[in-house]
Amino acid sequence: MHKPNIKAAYNAVKKSTIKHSPEILTGIGIAGMVTTTVMAVRATPKALRLIDNAEIKKANETNTPYEEPNLSKTEIIKVTWKCYIPVAITGGLSIACLIGASSVNARRNAALATAYSIAETSLKEYQNKVVETIGEKKEQTIRDAVAKEKIDAHPAKESEIIFVGDGETLCYDVLSGRYFKSKIDKIKKAENDLNRRMRDEMYISLNEFYYEIGLPSIKIGEDIGWNIDREGYIDLRFSSQLNDNDEPVFVIDYGCGPRYDYRNLM
Structure with missing residues (x-):
């Protein structure tokens, strides 16, 4: 024993x-x-x-x-x-x-915020160095490959697709993992409108972005967002891919991701 x-x-x-x-x-x-x-x-x-x-x-x-x-x-x-x-x-x-x-x-929470800030800074430095080393075209090729892997790992189910208006383009939001049908121009307009708002309001929550493009809010959407003094403007990155059914999917990623302490201006 x-x-x-x-x-x-x-x-x-x-x-x-x-x-x-x-x-x-x-x-x-x-x-x-x-x-x-x-x-x-x-x-x-x-x-x-x-x-x-x-x-x-x-x-x-x-x-x-x-x-x-x-x-x-x-x-x-x-x-x-x-x-x-x-x-x-x-x-x-x-x-x-x-x-x-x-x-x-x-x-x-303070320790997590500090660790998150350090990791975010390191990631930005790494991304900038990747672009500087291999060039923007090859970096975009890598982004496209990552976007392809994401939609392959999370295929769209017809019952889960959200219809947000009269758009017919199938989109995939990387942050929330949701598929929805919309218009590309509408998404780009929401990005521009919110960036203009940030000039006066200083910060925007993730849920405000979702509201602008017609998606329902998510639980964490009020806790994270963008601050113009910290991250600058919302910087959406787009990648057009084909899913397993050879249907075009517009993958929406974020060059500057939302963060938890976006309301803190200090």
């Missing part, structure tokens, strides 16, 4: 805990807030009894008729604060867990 490797098991649990720490902290925080509410409800009757006793005692000491309430706010706090110590501790710990989860997510 193999002896259990306690150290390996501990490291595995530790790694999993660190990886899922935001979810764990959020769960503990939510459970803690529910517990805090329950504890506060349970502590209230005891606090009310203490208030009643204090009011009776005060009335007897001052030889005044018992009239409810006859305690000041400060006196009420002095009488009841001990009842809510567990509530305050549980609530404080719950808030700390929720803040901790948010802090971990913020640090991770």
Whole structure:
């Protein structure tokens, strides 16, 4: 029999805990807030009894008729604060867990944004060097080959093709992986219109581009986009290919891809 490797098991649990720490902290925080509410409800009757006793005692000491309430706010706090110590501790710990989860997510998102920016810069430098080394025509040949591989790997299904107007040209959007029928002039016009808008508005989301060409929005479409101070204008790259049915497909790629922090002008 193999002896259990306690150290390996501990490291595995530790790694999993660190990886899922935001979810764990959020769960503990939510459970803690529910517990805090329950504890506060349970502590209230005891606090009310203490208030009643204090009011009776005060009335007897001052030889005044018992009239409810006859305690000041400060006196009420002095009488009841001990009842809510567990509530305050549980609530404080719950808030700390929720803040901790948010802090971990913020640090991770910042790290991802930095890594993304570095990777994007490296990719642009590589693309520019490829064009400089082999020339624009050969670079376009490579792009066409990549576009061909993409539509071969994701063939169009008639039921999944989106009709966005009266256009009959079959198009494939590389970012969302969607086929749709439209007019090439309409897509180019949307690119130009949005680039003009960016001169005033500074940034455009991916969903705004999809809206202009008639495609439905996607979940991530509001989180990524273009910023004129960072990436410059929207730069669509087109490649005309034939699919397995020898049907022409207009592949839409992005010379300057949308990024997550496009709203951040700093």
